Amino acid sequence: MARAATTTDVFNAIAEPRRREIIGLLSNGEEWAVNDVVARVDIEQPTVSKHLGVLLQVGVVNVTKRGQHRMYRLDPTQLKPVHDWVKSYERYWTHQIDRIKEIAEQKTLEMIAHGRTPGTSK
Amino acid sequence: MARAATTTDVFNAIAEPRRREIIGLLSNGEEWAVNDVVARVDIEQPTVSKHLGVLLQVGVVNVTKRGQHRMYRLDPTQLKPVHDWVKSYERYWTHQIDRIKEIAEQKTLEMIAHGRTPGTSK
DNA sequence: GACATATATTCACATATAGCGATACGATTC
DNA sequence: GAATCGTATCGCTATATGTGAATATATGTC
Numbered sequence: 001m002a003r004a005a006t007t008t009d010v011f012n013a014i015a016e017p018r019r020r021e022i023i024g025l026l027s028n029g030e031e032w033a034v035n036d037v038v039a040r041v042d043i044e045q046p047t048v049s050k051h052l053g054v055l056l057q058v059g060v061v062n063v064t065k066r067g068q069h070r071m072y073r074l075d076p077t078q079l080k081p082v083h084d085w086v087k088s089y090e091r092y093w094t095h096q097i098d099r100i101k102e103i104a105e106q107k108t109l110e111m112i113a114h115g116r117t118p119g120t121s122k
Numbered sequence: 123m124a125r126a127a128t129t130t131d132v133f134n135a136i137a138e139p140r141r142r143e144i145i146g147l148l149s150n151g152e153e154w155a156v157n158d159v160v161a162r163v164d165i166e167q168p169t170v171s172k173h174l175g176v177l178l179q180v181g182v183v184n185v186t187k188r189g190q191h192r193m194y195r196l197d198p199t200q201l202k203p204v205h206d207w208v209k210s211y212e213r214y215w216t217h218q219i220d221r222i223k224e225i226a227e228q229k230t231l232e233m234i235a236h237g238r239t240p241g242t243s244k
Numbered sequence: 245g246a247c248a249t250a251t252a253t254t255c256a257c258a259t260a261t262a263g264c265g266a267t268a269c270g271a272t273t274c
Numbered sequence: 275g276a277a278t279c280g281t282a283t284c285g286c287t288a289t290a291t292g293t294g295a296a297t298a299t300a301t302g303t304c
Binding site: 125173 | 257258259260261262263264265266270271272
């Protein structure tokens with residue numbers, strides 16, 4: 001099987017740095033015409049159109065036709081799955097003191113439990 | 123140019139759902155032998171080895187040789203870049219009330235400023 | 245209608261998968 | 275040292291890029 005399409009989900013879509021860059025631009029909440037984006041990033045117009053197309057397919061942006069312009073707007077809520085997933089690991093790098101304490105507590109609990117957690121591979 | 127390698131950075135590495143699944147397994151902080159992982163996910167051993175190899179290259183896991191086993195351990199701090207990036211958008215889906223207020227305030231400020239924020243495309 | 249502007253689509257290219265099956269390699273056990 | 279276990283690697287297939295160049299498709303303007 002080949003690699004999953006970039007349009008499969010948000011995780012694949014945001015793997016591309018330029019798409020994250022475009023998302024960053026649109027994060028001011030305004031509507032952006034394609035050429036507004038092109039003027040700000042060092043990417044050709046067709047490429048920008050394609051990246052916006054990917055973001056559109058996964059729902060990270062909306063588009064509205066206004067005259068000959070197509071106005072793109074960010075829908076930040078579509079990034080929530082990424083946030084939800086990575087949030088579980090947040091405690092490992094925030095609050096250094098608390099983190100040390102947490103890890104110590106965890107180890108203690110493990111010692112008490114005294115059970116091999118991963119499948120005991122002979 | 124082709125798509126960036128999965129080993130380019132954490133964003134590319136975690137785009138693959140099975141790698142996120144493996145990360146989830148290892149999140150108990152224990153050391154996992156390859157076969158421990160194989161026993162838990164419905165993936166063949168060579169594929170698991172490859173996924174672990176990708177995660178290793180981007181630093182999300184460490185490996186230690188112990189006898190004929192290779193023990194993999196998660197290094198969750200390597201996921202921080204993802205968290206940092208997505209955290210900027212957190213406010214859009216948390217605290218529904220505050221969010222409405224924030225957006226209203228933002229619009230008001232924009233009206234006061236009265237300047238077109240994106241590059242005024244003629 | 246002729247022409248310019250804004251955006252999308254098509255083509256070709258170089259490259260990178262994910263997974264399977266077979267196999268190679270190192271460590272362990274007998 | 276032969277068999278076995280744990281793991282990595284190779285060859286293969288099918289597929290999906292990201293980008294640039296060229297072109298098509300609207301839409302707006304004179």
